[in-house]
């Protein structure tokens with residue numbers, strides 16, 4: 405991995421997953437069974453998202469742009485900027501909007517932090533001229549939402565020298581969008597992070613007690629986004645992980661166990677994060693900061709703008725921040741030897757799931773998805789659904805063991821399905 409970190413980042417090989425049978429993960433909308441998870445940095449492979457983020461379609465954008473710059477041309481361009489998020493594209497990750505001549509020299513970058521309208525970006529990630537720069541959004545982007553993980557194009561002074569401020573002029577198509585709804589009855593979607601390929605659910609085995617409802621909701625949000633799930637069980641000195649492991653491994657969730665006083669256990673987490681872009685979520689007190697500090701000792705220096713992120717206690721910032729992951733505990737974050745991104749989400753404590761469609765979740769379960777083709781039209785697939793073919797599928801197993809395995813899998817799926825509407 406050291407030899408070619410960029411390559412490693414783009415071709416991760418999570419070993420644990422290969423052993424999970426009957427599981428096509430994460431769910432891909434239209435690309436069929438062969439598709440792999442949407443990888444950050446591997447443009448054009450992931451599932452496209454067709455839904456619109458309401459924040460992007462503010463009607464005042466066009467008027468504003470026209471009155472300040474004159475003519476409908478810019479308005480049309482601004483609309484095009486919005487449209488390309490909502491249309492499927494067969495092309496790569498480059499935006500379809502036409503290159504404007506004055507932006508021909510734009511430099512690609514990734515958003516690592518956002519603080520009051522100022523964006524921290526990394527340019528030439530993993531390359532010889534890797535640097536952090538500060539930027540603002542160009543006015544022509546209007547209210548187009550830009551989130552941590554977004555790949556953008558920047559113009560202006562991109563040297564990263566102190567006092568410089570570049571301009572973001574384009575946002576590249578996303579390979580994944582992790583979304584949440586404010587609450588389950590409010591369909592307003594918020595994008596939490598873009599282009600991540602793994603959701604790490606940090607849960608304490610005790611103090612506070614694990615809540616499977618919360619884990620389920622994270623799994624649903626991740627599968628809906630086309631992301632893998634790593635369940636990181638902390639505080640292993642206090643309780644056994646067996647029960648949770650048995651509950652989640654059968655549905656394709658990779659499980660790691662850590663404890664504060666065992667540095668080795670942190671390295672088992674690192675192994676699963678190398679070469680990937682991972683979003684960490686967890687309730688207050690589960691030990692997420694402890695874990696991040698162990699993984700990324702120099703987190704503060706790497707983030708620049710947002711600086712209260714890995715400190716103890718309440719976080720003042722609710723914005724996500726991307727931290728470079730050192731390949732080992734002693735590597736310097738500034739120099740060589742980092743591979744992968746760890747995105748902390750201080751503000752995200754739960755996932756509203758009003759935006760998730762049952763059929764979409766079903767696609768994360770290849771065997772169930774196939775069996776459900778026999779379901780009556782409009783079947784909810786819930787336990788009380790009349791003639792749900794999934795029940796027949798359980799009955800049809802060859803022997804008692806097979807039947808038990810199928811029953812467990814169906815129960816897990818139904819539990820996830822109902823977690824969409826349970827209080828999380």
Ligand SMILES: Nc1nc2c(ncn2[C@@H]2O[C@H](COP(=O)(O)OP(=O)(O)OP(=O)(O)O)[C@@H](O)[C@H]2O)c(=O)[nH]1
Pocket residue numbers: 638639640641642662663664665686687688689690691692693694695716717718
């Ligand atoms: N027993 C035990 N305690 C731990 C372990 N890891 C962390 N803790 C403790 O759990 C408490 C919470 O840890 P934090 O890392 O601050 O938790 P957090 O999830 O970041 O919580 P917030 O800072 O509120 O977001 C601290 O007192 C830690 O020392 C562990 O492996 N075992």
Ligand SMILES: [Zn+2]
Pocket residue numbers: 776779780783784785786789791792793794
């Ligand atoms: Zn059904």
